[in-house]
Amino acid sequence: MKDVIRHLEIHPLREMLYEELHSRPFQVIPSPARITHIALQVNEEQKRAQFHHLQRLHELLGYEIPERESHCYEQTFGELRIRWEKHLEFTSYTFINLAPQTPQDPFAEQGISVLPAGWLEQMPGTVIAAFHIAIEDAREVQEPEPNEVKPWFEQMRLVGSSPQDGDARVWTTFRLHSDGFGRFLVYNKRMSDSQLGRLVQRLVEIETYRLMTLLALPEARRTSPVLSDMDTQLAHITEALAENGAEDESALLAELTEMAARIEAFRAQTTFRFSASRAYADLISSRLEELREDEVSGHLTINEFLGRRLSPAVRTCNTVGERLEDLSRRVDRVSDMMRTRVEMAIQHQNRELLSSMDKRSKIQLMMQHTVEGLSVAAISYYLVGLVKYLLEALYGAGVAFDKAVATGIMVPIVLLAVWLATRRIHHHFHTLAESELPEVQARKKRNERRKRD
Structure with a gap:
């Protein structure tokens, strides 16, 4: 039975995990x-x-x-x-x-x-x-x-x-x-x-660990006044957004972007230090409990002294870290508000643009109908001229008929034929546009869903 373990698959870190508990013996x-x-x-x-x-x-x-x-x-x-x-x-x-x-x-x-x-x-x-x-x-x-x-x-x-x-x-x-x-x-x-x-x-x-914990305190003291200034700045931006007459949204958005970049820079500089401070403070608390101290008359114990002096420093670092995270979240929310306002402004501009395009389309359609009427007349005129040449050729070939009467009869026939041909072509393109409209609308809806996602 002693050799059973040798035939099993052993995790490569098993020996290291055993030795880790004995790596720093008392x-x-x-x-x-x-x-x-x-x-x-x-x-x-x-x-x-x-x-x-x-x-x-x-x-x-x-x-x-x-x-x-x-x-x-x-x-x-x-x-x-x-x-x-x-x-x-x-x-x-x-x-x-x-x-x-x-x-x-x-x-x-x-x-x-x-x-x-x-x-x-x-x-x-x-x-x-x-x-x-x-x-x-x-x-x-x-x-x-x-x-x-x-x-x-x-x-x-x-x-x-x-x-x-x-x-x-x-x-x-x-x-x-x-x-x-x-x-x-x-x-x-x-x-x-x-x-x-x-x-x-x-x-x-x-x-x-006491000294390693306090390394975060200078960072907290250096960061706190800057956060106060940015907090005030963010409050002014939010107030400007709340007013209907916010004058320059592009300037506000640029200001927000700069603030977000500064906050991320502070987070990159302080997050590890503040997290390490909390970890060292937890280790100190556990070591103080293990001391099991009795008081010496007239003197603070180690636990009392560090509890009175170290705990406020740790709480200061934690507060600054939480304030930095809160400010980051608030900047994100205001940025979302700005993006929403910009999107709404763009949609309003798009509606106005579509409305103006619709008006222009109606005007173009009226002009098109006018041009189509003139086109029917012009085409009919040229066709009647061709028919007249044809009638003269037939008359010259010995066919007896009244050229003036025949020409007069052909004029309404040509006009009707040209008008019918024009309407048929117009109807063909209208039908083709209507068949493509659902596909265009479906493509537009897909694009809108992608933007929302």
Whole structure:
């Protein structure tokens, strides 16, 4: 039975789908430890350059150089552990100093302290998040009071909580410090190395996703005033259309077209950013729930602080995105109104044109009847002349008759014959036109249905 699966057709992605759940495992982190996390926005070329840069680090430290690139690469170099992860918009490095010295200042030594000189400065990409995490073991060192923690955060206002139902204590400020990095201080009270690794991973994701979420806020602030101006402009256009005396519809239509193009340009620039902001905000909410925080007396918890500061920013981005979509729909509706007005104007012009054509046709028909009458007279005149030549020829051949009487008799006969022939020709063309009229009407109806579709 063990070999049954080998005889079945296997989906080519089956193994990848199994491995996806294990592609970014939680780390096992001892305490004490010093961690530095850096997230960088990169393009595809910079991602490849980062992997070559990582290979260079192996060469500098004297370790075997990796050949295959992966979404999550982790390697331990003695007391230094490095984790490199590739995400959709950014890549991240986590540097862990597994055996730090423990001076009085927990941030005097960081995760990047043991890196080769000059390697970090040459890293490709644009830094979006960079912060240090100092982990202390509260079972070995005495946990300080909040007023003793504050100098390590350069006297900034602290945010503190006791996550995992009080098994740890976390201090931070969510601010940049004088070294250009953010700071987290974690005191491990009763957590295992695996539990500590999961806590650190949640803190890392919360801080990184917080910054990625806020990337949409400058776009929202830049777009909102422009949308207000376009909203006012659209209101004026709609008001002009509502008035019977809208003076220049072509100018209004040109204005609408320009506005629609600007809206589509804004949508192209902001749609992905706003959607990404909502996705990152959802991830932050789930990570905050997993922290299971208890309050530290006199301090905001991480959940309370981010709920108070981050949620309004996310709602602002969502509101601007919804306003942009609403404005786009309104412009489409006004454009439909304009097209309807233009079509109605064209139909009115067509009716007037058809009416004038009908009048001209009647005049032409009357003229045609007049010309036909004159034509009958003219043709009859020439035919009577021919008949007269024929009678003279017969008289000259010895046939006795009165030429004047015979000519007079032939005149009404010729007139009647010419008139009958003309009427017959007219009737023939009239019948031909009537036979083609249904086909023309059916073709016209088909064209109208195509326009409506």
